Amino acid sequence: MIRYIIRRVIQGVFTLWAIVSLVFLLFFVGQNDPARALAGKAATVKQVQSIRVALGLNHPVWQQYLIYLNRLIHLNLGTSYKLRESVTALIGQWVPIDIALAVGAGIIWLVLGLSIGILAARRPRSVWDRSATVFVLTGLSTPTFILGLLLLYIFFYILTTHGISIFPGAGTWTPLHVNPLQWLRDLILPWITLALITAATYARLSRSSLLDTLGEDYIRTARAKGLSERRVMYRHALRAAITPIVTQFGIDLATVLGGAIITETVFGLPGLGQNVVLAISREDLPVIQGIVLVAAAFIVAANIVVDVLYAVIDPRVRLS
Amino acid sequence: MSLTPLETGLPPLEEASEVAELGSARAIEGRSPLWLALARLRTDRMAFLAAGAIILMALLAIFAPLISAATGHDPLNPNLLTGTNSFGQPLGPGQGGYILGTDNVGRDILVRIAYGARISLLVGVLSTVIASVAGTIIGVIAGYYGGWIDAVLARLMDTVLSFPYVLLAIVLASVYGPSLSLTIGVIAFFSWAAIGRIVRGQTLSLREKEYVEAARSLGAGNLRIMFVEILPNLVAPVIVLGTLLVPTAIVFEATLDYLGVGVGPPTPTWGNMLADAQGSGFQDWWFWIFPSLTLLITTLGFNLLGDSVRDALDPRTERIFAMRRKSGRGGADGADQEAEERLLGEAQPG
Numbered sequence: 001m002i003r004y005i006i007r008r009v010i011q012g013v014f015t016l017w018a019i020v021s022l023v024f025l026l027f028f029v030g031q032n033d034p035a036r037a038l039a040g041k042a043a044t045v046k047q048v049q050s051i052r053v054a055l056g057l058n059h060p061v062w063q064q065y066l067i068y069l070n071r072l073i074h075l076n077l078g079t080s081y082k083l084r085e086s087v088t089a090l091i092g093q094w095v096p097i098d099i100a101l102a103v104g105a106g107i108i109w110l111v112l113g114l115s116i117g118i119l120a121a122r123r124p125r126s127v128w129d130r131s132a133t134v135f136v137l138t139g140l141s142t143p144t145f146i147l148g149l150l151l152l153y154i155f156f157y158i159l160t161t162h163g164i165s166i167f168p169g170a171g172t173w174t175p176l177h178v179n180p181l182q183w184l185r186d187l188i189l190p191w192i193t194l195a196l197i198t199a200a201t202y203a204r205l206s207r208s209s210l211l212d213t214l215g216e217d218y219i220r221t222a223r224a225k226g227l228s229e230r231r232v233m234y235r236h237a238l239r240a241a242i243t244p245i246v247t248q249f250g251i252d253l254a255t256v257l258g259g260a261i262i263t264e265t266v267f268g269l270p271g272l273g274q275n276v277v278l279a280i281s282r283e284d285l286p287v288i289q290g291i292v293l294v295a296a297a298f299i300v301a302a303n304i305v306v307d308v309l310y311a312v313i314d315p316r317v318r319l320s
Numbered sequence: 321m322s323l324t325p326l327e328t329g330l331p332p333l334e335e336a337s338e339v340a341e342l343g344s345a346r347a348i349e350g351r352s353p354l355w356l357a358l359a360r361l362r363t364d365r366m367a368f369l370a371a372g373a374i375i376l377m378a379l380l381a382i383f384a385p386l387i388s389a390a391t392g393h394d395p396l397n398p399n400l401l402t403g404t405n406s407f408g409q410p411l412g413p414g415q416g417g418y419i420l421g422t423d424n425v426g427r428d429i430l431v432r433i434a435y436g437a438r439i440s441l442l443v444g445v446l447s448t449v450i451a452s453v454a455g456t457i458i459g460v461i462a463g464y465y466g467g468w469i470d471a472v473l474a475r476l477m478d479t480v481l482s483f484p485y486v487l488l489a490i491v492l493a494s495v496y497g498p499s500l501s502l503t504i505g506v507i508a509f510f511s512w513a514a515i516g517r518i519v520r521g522q523t524l525s526l527r528e529k530e531y532v533e534a535a536r537s538l539g540a541g542n543l544r545i546m547f548v549e550i551l552p553n554l555v556a557p558v559i560v561l562g563t564l565l566v567p568t569a570i571v572f573e574a575t576l577d578y579l580g581v582g583v584g585p586p587t588p589t590w591g592n593m594l595a596d597a598q599g600s601g602f603q604d605w606w607f608w609i610f611p612s613l614t615l616l617i618t619t620l621g622f623n624l625l626g627d628s629v630r631d632a633l634d635p636r637t638e639r640i641f642a643m644r645r646k647s648g649r650g651g652a653d654g655a656d657q658e659a660e661e662r663l664l665g666e667a668q669p670g
Contacts, residue, residue, distance in 0.1 A: 015479070023488075026495050137627070141619035143571045145578050146612045149598060157602035261486050262575060266598075276487060277579060280494045288491065295484045 005308065012300035019296045020289060024068065027285055028061050055081060068289075077293070078286035082279075087290035090275075095294070097173065097271035101194065101263065102256040104187055108195035110249060113202020120203065121210035122233065132203055139200020148193045148266035155189060171268030190267045194260060198252055205248055209241040216240070243314050247306045254302030258295025360632040367628035373621035377437050377614070384434035391417070393428035395435045395588045410604050421606040423596060429606065432588035433614050439589040440618060443504055444570040450508040451569075452562045455515030456554060462516070463523025464546050474520065480513040486575070493581035500583045503576055507569045515561050519554055526550050556633045563626035567619035574615055590615045 035052040043051075052058050056067065071078060077087035120132035155167045167189055174182040213219065214237050222232045259273030268274070272291050279287035361367050380387075388395055404410055404426045413421040420429040462473035489506045496502055526532065527550065535549045576582030577591020585592050590611045597608035 018479070019483070023491060026491060137620060137623045141567055141571070141616060141623050143574050143578075143615065143619075145575060145594065146615065149594070149608060149612070153602050153605070153608075255484070258484060259487070261490070261579070265579060277490060280490055281580075292484065292487060292491075295487060299484065 105194035113199040116203035117206025250306035254298040370624035381437035398425035447507040451511035455512040459516040459519025567622040
């Protein structure tokens with residue numbers, strides 16, 4: 001087990017290195033010039049050059065790459081070109097928003113998706129099942145930003161124009177420690193947006209996984225023993241059917257932690273997702289690199305945790 | 321909506337008569353798997369509805385210049401003179417001869433939606449075709465040869481699948497500048513691996529079949545076995561995956577546009593229209609409701625059709641249902657999934 005984890009972590013470090021190098025390479029192949037972008041349109045050649053030297057962009061590309069890797073090994077993500085702050089500190093400021101988003105939305109989509117999946121699997125081809133299918137297909141077909149816009153329109157615009165202002169519009173964010181109630185109001189619509197879209201996948205996954213399990217012989221045995229349908233469903237079937245859902249949940253949670261780009265853009269939440277889009281438009285390479293690294297690290301870590309959890313939940317799985 | 325009679329009425333008539341003709345001609349010859357699939361599809365009302373929606377969008381895309389000519393409204397040029405009211409605000413649906421209203425610079429929403437359909441369908445279909453062809457070829461090669469070739473290709477597919485792809489798509493678009501060809505390329509690049517992985521799994525089992533051995537003993541080379549013997553058995557699963565990939569690609573394209581890194585403005589795309597709409601506030605609801613609805617109808621159409629095609633291509637869906645119902649076991653998706661696995665695991669009769 002320990003050896004397995006160590007091997008996976010080493011593999012994960014290599015994956016991260018590959019992704020970070022790819023982003024680095026892309027920027028230099030694209031021949032972007034952050035110094036020129038920073039200096040502004042009115043800058044002289046000399047000013048641009050001095051910025052270039054200050055940022056270390058005057059070195060050959062391979063040297064910049066080695067300097068970058070060396071800093072990375074010392075866990076230093078560098079300094080933002082634009083914001084003049086350490087990238088580590090900036091990410092520290094932004095990531096609480098993504099944690100709040102991921103945890104809140106994660107709970108909603110898990111509960112919602114599982115309930116719909118169970119409801120559908122209990123009576124296949126019933127009205128419930130068909131409604132579940134409609135929910136799943138609509139969820140899969142709806143772009144996140146359209147759902148976000150729709151919720152903003154209904155719960156912010158229409159309610160507010162009728163004098164009911166419960167939900168704030170896009171672009172407001174209150175940290176938890178400043179005002180917990182306002183924090184909650186800022187987050188409810190983004191949570192629902194993320195959760196509804198993601199829940200569709202969970203409903204489909206839990207339904208098909210449950211139906212597979214319900215066809216197993218031990219379920220018939222459980223029924224033959226005279227166990228209640230409720231006990232069969234929750235104690236016997238759900239336990240075995242939950243493994244693929246755990247996998248999906250781990251990876252989805254990690255993806256949101258690394259920045260819910262679209263949801264954050266629609267609702268104007270200054271998390272990793274919105275800031276990476278801003279950084280890309282500003283050619284702020286250290287920030288882009290930092291966020292890509294953190295986002296990829298979340299996914300790599302989630303993959304390892306999920307695989308280990310797999311073995312814990314399901315005794316049939318052996319790690320090798 | 322006024323679309324409904326078109327959706328339900330037109331295409332079924334056409335297709336039904338086509339299938340009926342096909343049926344009477346083939347009735348004596350016996351039934352091919354394709355015929356059986358079509359016959360099953362014919363009884364699926366959902367499939368007709370979905371196909372109707374898709375055909376409607378295709379017509380909209382094809383006749384976009386005609387709609388533009390008939391209304392006399394240009395999709396690109398701002399028209400502040402007659403396209404907005406005396407306060408410079410957009411016109412609502414039905415005002416001033418604009419059926420769906422105008423946007424913030426007085427352009428006809430209907431005309432722009434029609435032109436947007438061209439981009440969405442083009443990106444959706446083209447990137448899916450590229451991804452399917454690339455995924456199938458790479459998947460077949462990986463599965464057929466095995467060994468180190470398989471190890472390298474499988475690893476590559478896993479890596480592509482674990483990319484934070486929206487992020488990398490934005491980086492790519494910002495580095496090379498947003499464009500239509502880049503958008504198609506990016507979407508294809510992040511989609512082929514999903515198909516490749518499934519095709520590889522299929523090929524792993526197909527290459528052990530007797531007919532492959534028979535072909536080899538007759539002197540067929542690797543290329544011939546891969547692309548003449550094995551490939552036809554992969555057509556059904558790839559069609560199903562492809563149909564389900566189109567809506568994903570359309571959503572992906574709209575999202576890139578919305579974030580400003582897809583096909584750049586002023587090209588009329590649904591995503592660009594929605595990005596414009598959000599920038600100008602909520603009071604002009606027609607500005608974003610109509611592009612959203614069109615997008616939803618299209619993606620829902622493809623998803624529904626994909627589901628129906630999957631059911632239709634599986635010869636045993638109904639029988640499994642009957643069986644399961646009798647023994648009191650679960651139904652649809654369990655069967656669907658098993659069916660899909662079988663569809664993938666065991667080839668259609670070749």
